[in-house]
Amino acid sequence: MAGANPELERLAKQDYKYGFVTDIEEDRAPPGLTEDVVRLISSKKKEPEWLLEYRLKAFRRFREMLEDENAHPEWAKVVYPAIDYDAIVYYSAPKQQIKIDSLDDLDPELRATYDKLGISLLEQKRLNGIAVDAVFDSVSVATTFKAELETKGIIFCSFSEAVQKHPDLVRKYLGSVVPYSDNFFACLNAAVFSDGSFAYIPKGVRCPMELSTYFRINAAGTGQFERTLLVADDDSYVSYLEGCTAPQRDENQLHAAVVELVALDRAEIKYSTVQNWYPGNAEGVGGIYNFVTKRGACRGFRSKISWTQVETGSAITWKYPSCLLIGNESVGEFYSVAMTNNRQQADTGTKMIHIGRDTKSTIISKGISAGRGDQSYRGLVRIGPKATNARNYSQCDSLLMGDRCGAHTFPYLEARNPTATIEHEATTSKISDEQLFFCRQRGMNEEDAISMIVNGFCKEVLRELPMEFAVEAQNLLAVSLEGAVG
Amino acid sequence: MSENALIEIRNLHAMAGDTPILNGIDLELHAGEVHAIMGPNGSGKSTLSNVLVGKPGYEVTEGEVRFRGQDLLEMDPEIRAREGVFLAFQYPVEIPGVSNSHFLRSAVNAVREHRGEEDLDAIDFLSLLREKMKLVEMPEDMMSRAVNEGFSGGEKKRNEILQMLLLDPGFCILDETDSGLDIDALRIVANGVNQMRSPDRAMLVITHYQRLLEYIVPDHVHVLSGGRIVRSGGKDLALELEEKGYGWITDADAAQPPRTPKADSNAASAGS
Numbered sequence: 001m002a003g004a005n006p007e008l009e010r011l012a013k014q015d016y017k018y019g020f021v022t023d024i025e026e027d028r029a030p031p032g033l034t035e036d037v038v039r040l041i042s043s044k045k046k047e048p049e050w051l052l053e054y055r056l057k058a059f060r061r062f063r064e065m066l067e068d069e070n071a072h073p074e075w076a077k078v079v080y081p082a083i084d085y086d087a088i089v090y091y092s093a094p095k096q097q098i099k100i101d102s103l104d105d106l107d108p109e110l111r112a113t114y115d116k117l118g119i120s121l122l123e124q125k126r127l128n129g130i131a132v133d134a135v136f137d138s139v140s141v142a143t144t145f146k147a148e149l150e151t152k153g154i155i156f157c158s159f160s161e162a163v164q165k166h167p168d169l170v171r172k173y174l175g176s177v178v179p180y181s182d183n184f185f186a187c188l189n190a191a192v193f194s195d196g197s198f199a200y201i202p203k204g205v206r207c208p209m210e211l212s213t214y215f216r217i218n219a220a221g222t223g224q225f226e227r228t229l230l231v232a233d234d235d236s237y238v239s240y241l242e243g244c245t246a247p248q249r250d251e252n253q254l255h256a257a258v259v260e261l262v263a264l265d266r267a268e269i270k271y272s273t274v275q276n277w278y279p280g281n282a283e284g285v286g287g288i289y290n291f292v293t294k295r296g297a298c299r300g301f302r303s304k305i306s307w308t309q310v311e312t313g314s315a316i317t318w319k320y321p322s323c324l325l326i327g328n329e330s331v332g333e334f335y336s337v338a339m340t341n342n343r344q345q346a347d348t349g350t351k352m353i354h355i356g357r358d359t360k361s362t363i364i365s366k367g368i369s370a371g372r373g374d375q376s377y378r379g380l381v382r383i384g385p386k387a388t389n390a391r392n393y394s395q396c397d398s399l400l401m402g403d404r405c406g407a408h409t410f411p412y413l414e415a416r417n418p419t420a421t422i423e424h425e426a427t428t429s430k431i432s433d434e435q436l437f438f439c440r441q442r443g444m445n446e447e448d449a450i451s452m453i454v455n456g457f458c459k460e461v462l463r464e465l466p467m468e469f470a471v472e473a474q475n476l477l478a479v480s481l482e483g484a485v486g
Numbered sequence: 487m488s489e490n491a492l493i494e495i496r497n498l499h500a501m502a503g504d505t506p507i508l509n510g511i512d513l514e515l516h517a518g519e520v521h522a523i524m525g526p527n528g529s530g531k532s533t534l535s536n537v538l539v540g541k542p543g544y545e546v547t548e549g550e551v552r553f554r555g556q557d558l559l560e561m562d563p564e565i566r567a568r569e570g571v572f573l574a575f576q577y578p579v580e581i582p583g584v585s586n587s588h589f590l591r592s593a594v595n596a597v598r599e600h601r602g603e604e605d606l607d608a609i610d611f612l613s614l615l616r617e618k619m620k621l622v623e624m625p626e627d628m629m630s631r632a633v634n635e636g637f638s639g640g641e642k643k644r645n646e647i648l649q650m651l652l653l654d655p656g657f658c659i660l661d662e663t664d665s666g667l668d669i670d671a672l673r674i675v676a677n678g679v680n681q682m683r684s685p686d687r688a689m690l691v692i693t694h695y696q697r698l699l700e701y702i703v704p705d706h707v708h709v710l711s712g713g714r715i716v717r718s719g720g721k722d723l724a725l726e727l728e729e730k731g732y733g734w735i736t737d738a739d740a741a742q743p744p745r746t747p748k749a750d751s752n753a754a755s756a757g758s
C-alpha cells in the first residue's frame with residue numbers, strides 16, 4: 001500500500017485524478033481459482049445452497065473454457081498478454097464489521113476515500129436526491145435512501161443483501177438474461193461474483209429518483225466481479241446510473257462484470273454508465289481490463305431498455321450492452337461515446353436482437369480516438385423470422401485526432417424477415433486545423449477548443465444522460481483528452 | 487513612425503511553405519482609423535491577415551509587428567485574440583454539434599477572463615447577445631443551430647460580425663468579408679461594421695472590390711502587390727482602382743527596381 005508521500009506525488013502529477021489506494025485491513029482469499037475458493041465466497045456471504053450450486057456449475061464450465069481455446073473471445077480487436085487466472089485473488093472484503101446505523105460510524109479512512117472521489121454520501125443525500133449503493137472493494141458498505149424507496153415498494157440493495165432478503169426474486173431472474181455459460185467472462189463472473197446491486201421496481205411504480213452506484217476497485221491485485229440485476233415489473237420506470245473510478249497501479253486488473261436487466265409489460269429501464277477506470281499510463285503500462293457483459297431483456301409488450309454509456313477509462317474495454325427485443329412493440333436503444341487515448345483499446349458496441357413483431361432499435365455510437373488509441377465499433381442487428389416490421393437505425397461516427405490512432409466499424413446485419421427495415425450510417429472525421437484555429441482566433445485555448453468540438457461531436461449521446469451525469473461526462477471527456485494535442 | 491500607433495507593421499516579410507509572399511510591408515494604423523487593403527489575387531492580402539493573427543503555416547522571416555506597443559508576433563494566436571486582435575474570416579468554418587450560443591459564450595468568457603473580468607452567466611450573456619444580434623439582423627434560431635452549419639454565405643458573414651460585436655476587439659481585420667454577399671447582406675454586414683467604428687479602435691478592411699468601401703468608407707486605402715504596399719491614398723484611390731483596374735499600379739511597380747522599405751513608404755505617400 002502506498003504511503004503518504006507517493007500518494008501526494010501522484011496527486012501532484014495529476015496523471016490520473018483518482019489514483020490512490022486506501023489503507024484498510026482486508027479479509028482475502030488466497031490467489032487462484034479453485035472449488036474451495038468458490039465455496040469460501042459463497043459461505044462468507046452465507047448464501048443458500050442453490051446459489052452455491054449455480055456458482056459451482058459456472059466454475060466447472062469456466063475450467064472447461066480455460067482449456068478450450070475456442071471459448072476465449074479472440075475475435076475482439078484488442079491485444080493483451082494472457083491472463084493468469086490462478087494469480088488473481090477472487091475474494092477480499094474490508095475486515096470491519098459492517099453494521100452501521102449512520103454514516104458517522106464508517107471507518108474514517110473509508111470516508112476520506114469517498115471524499116477524494118467526490119462521493120460524500122451526506123452531500124449526495126442532501127443535494128442530489130440520489131440513492132447511493134456504494135461498492136467498496138467487494139462488499140457494499142452503505143446504502144442510503146432505502147427507506148424512502150421502500151415506501152413505494154422499490155427494492156434497491158446490494159446483491160448480497162438481496163440474496164438474503166429476496167431470494168425468490170434473485171433466483172427467478174439471476175442468469176435469465178445472461179446464462180452462466182454465455183461467454184468466457186460472464187462464466188467467470190457467475191462463479192466468483194463478489195457483490196453488486198439489485199433493484200426491483202414493482203408494478204406501476206415510477207422510481208422517484210435516479211438509482212446510482214459508484215464502483216471502485218481498491219485491494220491491490222484483486223479482480224472485481226460485479227453482479228447487477230434490475231427488474232422492472234409491468235408499467236414501471238427506473239433510471240439507473242453507474243459510475244466508476246479506480247486507483248493507479250502498475251499491474252493490470254481484471255474487471256469482469258455482468259449486468260442483467262429485465263423489463264416486463266410497458267416497463268422502461270434507462271441504464272447510464274460513465275466508465276472511468278484507470279487507463280494505464282501514456283506507455284500503456286497498467287490499467288484496467290474491463291470485460292463486461294451487459295444485456296437487457298425486453299420481455300414485455302411495449303417494454304423499453306435504453307443503454308447510455310460514456311467510456312473514457314480502462315486499458316481495454318470489451319463491452320456490448322445489448323437488448324433482446326422479445327415483447328411485441330418493444331424498443332431497444334444504445335447510445336455510446338467511447339474514447340481511447342494514449343495506448344487504450346476499446347472493442348465496444350451492442351447487439352439488438354429483434355424477436356417480437358414491431359420491435360424498434362436505435363444505435364448511436366460515437367468513437368473518439370487520440371494518441372495511439374485504437375477502437376472498434378462492433379454491433380449486431382438481428383431480425384428474427386417472427387419480427388415482422390422490425391426497424392433498426394444505426395449511426396456510427398468516428399472522430400480521429402492525430403495520425404497514430406485507429407477507428408474501425410464492424411456492423412453485422414442479419415435479417416430473417418423480409419419486412420425488416422435496417423439503416424446504417426457511418427462517418428469518420430478529423431478535428432480540422434481550420435476548426436481549431438477558428439476557436440483560437442476567438443480567444444479559446446487549444447484544449448478548450450478540442451473539448452468543445454468533441455462535446456459537440458458527442459452531443460446526441462450526452463443529451464441522453466441525466467443532467468448531473470452529463471456534466472460529469474463532459475468534464476471527463478476533457479480530462480481524458482489532456483495531452484492529446486500538440 | 488508615431489509613438490501612439492495602435493498597430494505598427496514594419497518591414498514584414500513572410501513565407502507560406504517555401505514561397506515568399508510578403509516582401510516588406512510597412513503599415514501603421516492609429517486608433518479611430520479604418521484602412522482598406524486592396525489588391526489583385528495573389529498579392530498577399532490574405533497572408534497579411536493570417537500572419538497578423540498567427541495562423542500556423544506561415545513563417546515570418548523579417549520585420550516586426552507591434553500592437554499597443556507589444557510584440558504581436560511573439561504571442562500565441564489565442565493571446566492575440568484576447569488582447570483584442572480580431573479576424574473576420576473569409577471562409578468561416580462549421581463546427582457540428584456545438585451550438586452557436588455556446589461557442590459565442592465560450593469565446594466571450596475567454597476574452598473576459600484575460601481582461602480580468604467575471605464570466606458572464608447564461609442570462610447576462612443572452613441579453614448581450616440579443617442586443618448585438620439586432621445590429622446584424624440575425625434571427626434568434628441561429629443561436630441554437632450549430633456554429634455555421636447549414637448557414638448561407640451571408641449568414642456566416644453576419645455571424646462573423648456578430649462575434650466581432652460581442653468580443654469588442656481593439657483591432658479588427660475583415661478578410662474579404664464582402665465576397666459572396668448579395669447587396670442586402672452586404673448592407674447588413676457593413677452596418678454592423680460601422681457600428682464598431684470608434685475612436686478607440688482600428689480596422690483593416692481587406693477587399694478585392696471597391697463595392698464594400700461604398701458602405702464602409704475608409705480613411706486610407708493601400709494597394710498591395712507582390713507582397714508590398716505599392717500605393718497608398720485616400721478613399722478616392724479605391725474609385726480610381728475601380729475605374730482603371732490594378733494594372734496601371736502593379737505594372738508601374740513591376741517596372742521599378744526593388745526598393746527599401748523606407749523608399750517604399752515614401753513612394754506610397756507620393757502616390758496619393
